[in-house]
Amino acid sequence: MERDNTAPHWWQNTAAHSRRRLPATQQDGVHINLADRTLINFSSNDYLGLRQHASVISTATHYITKHGLGSGASRYISGDDPAFAQLERDCAEWKGAQACLLVGSGMLGNIGLLQALATRHSDIFADRLNHASLLDGARLSRAHLHRYAHRDMAALESLLQRSSSDQRIIVSDGVFSMDGDEADVGALIALCERYDAWLVLDDAHGNGCIGAQGAGLTAEAGVQGHSRLIECGTFGKALGGYGAFMVASTAVIEGLIQRLRTAIYSTALPPAMAKAMSVALEALRKTGLRQQLQGNIQSFLALNQDLPLLPSRTPIQPLWMGTDEAALHASAQLRDAGFFVPAIRPPTVPQGASRLRITLSALHTAAHIAALSEALHKL
Numbered sequence: 001m002e003r004d005n006t007a008p009h010w011w012q013n014t015a016a017h018s019r020r021r022l023p024a025t026q027q028d029g030v031h032i033n034l035a036d037r038t039l040i041n042f043s044s045n046d047y048l049g050l051r052q053h054a055s056v057i058s059t060a061t062h063y064i065t066k067h068g069l070g071s072g073a074s075r076y077i078s079g080d081d082p083a084f085a086q087l088e089r090d091c092a093e094w095k096g097a098q099a100c101l102l103v104g105s106g107m108l109g110n111i112g113l114l115q116a117l118a119t120r121h122s123d124i125f126a127d128r129l130n131h132a133s134l135l136d137g138a139r140l141s142r143a144h145l146h147r148y149a150h151r152d153m154a155a156l157e158s159l160l161q162r163s164s165s166d167q168r169i170i171v172s173d174g175v176f177s178m179d180g181d182e183a184d185v186g187a188l189i190a191l192c193e194r195y196d197a198w199l200v201l202d203d204a205h206g207n208g209c210i211g212a213q214g215a216g217l218t219a220e221a222g223v224q225g226h227s228r229l230i231e232c233g234t235f236g237k238a239l240g241g242y243g244a245f246m247v248a249s250t251a252v253i254e255g256l257i258q259r260l261r262t263a264i265y266s267t268a269l270p271p272a273m274a275k276a277m278s279v280a281l282e283a284l285r286k287t288g289l290r291q292q293l294q295g296n297i298q299s300f301l302a303l304n305q306d307l308p309l310l311p312s313r314t315p316i317q318p319l320w321m322g323t324d325e326a327a328l329h330a331s332a333q334l335r336d337a338g339f340f341v342p343a344i345r346p347p348t349v350p351q352g353a354s355r356l357r358i359t360l361s362a363l364h365t366a367a368h369i370a371a372l373s374e375a376l377h378k379l
């Protein structure tokens, strides 16, 4: 057979690749503008609407006007800015940790963190449904990777019992990004204590939404600042910006400053973004956005209890579809009815576990939620 050399021949099914490029979109509050129409957006991770919050935007605009757009270099060369140190102090205080380190994005943060933390003598124990960045970081570290069934603490414990390494690291999402369910943070910390392990917890989707002041699952479980905990989070979701952070003890953060290759060898965040994220954290404390979001989650659940929603109390409300075709068809039907709800399919989720990933925002109105619920019932 003649080989097609327009792409590497070892990429299988390039032509039939299942991830389609979406039409160009632009968001405006909870609306998303496609080329030909405007839909109500139920797909964003901007759970609190901070992406367009007036004080967040005006802070960023003001800082860009004064100090420019990009940082111009890695933080360790000449790209540092006082806004970074301030945001690190703010994040550490919010998350109840001794210290914080900023990094370019959640993806960069997780890849760099596991590479920095683990060695080829380490055992990493990872939930099977962890975000891709945690899996990639574990692979890059060259540690032995053991994946346990999703949220199965007994399976995790039996792996820990069998480990002969003295460098044990448990790695888990907090709120799981495609399922909306949660790690049992208290149980993970207890296992760390019992088996002399560290916990790397990525609560990208819990931060801003869950716990006192939106400080995430560790705040709710009362384990903030635990000596065995290294937590990561992103500014790209509930905080409405871009970039990421990790919080831990001062000794761990100092060690990461020396080792985190994805920060050392990468351009620092735009300083205006850091300045704006400090204001977003303030908005989290001072506004009622989190309560509004919780109200919307409750109304959505009350209106849709008869649908096959995966169990979730978070803004991520996946509706089970099973096959790719069912998920794509449902997403297209919703689009015709005026709603933007993406179909999530393999490889993002396992084969046969396709779903609609509905995400709720504090900015959705009761009318938006009622209209979506009606459309879901017509599917």
Ligand SMILES: Cc1ncc(COP(=O)(O)O)c(C=O)c1O
Binding pocket: 105, 106, 107, 108, 110, 131, 133, 173, 177, 202, 204, 205, 234, 235, 236, 243, 244
């Ligand atoms: C659990 C989790 N961790 C990390 C990331 C990556 O964060 P970022 O978008 O800041 O790269 C995501 C999503 O994008 C996520 O869902």
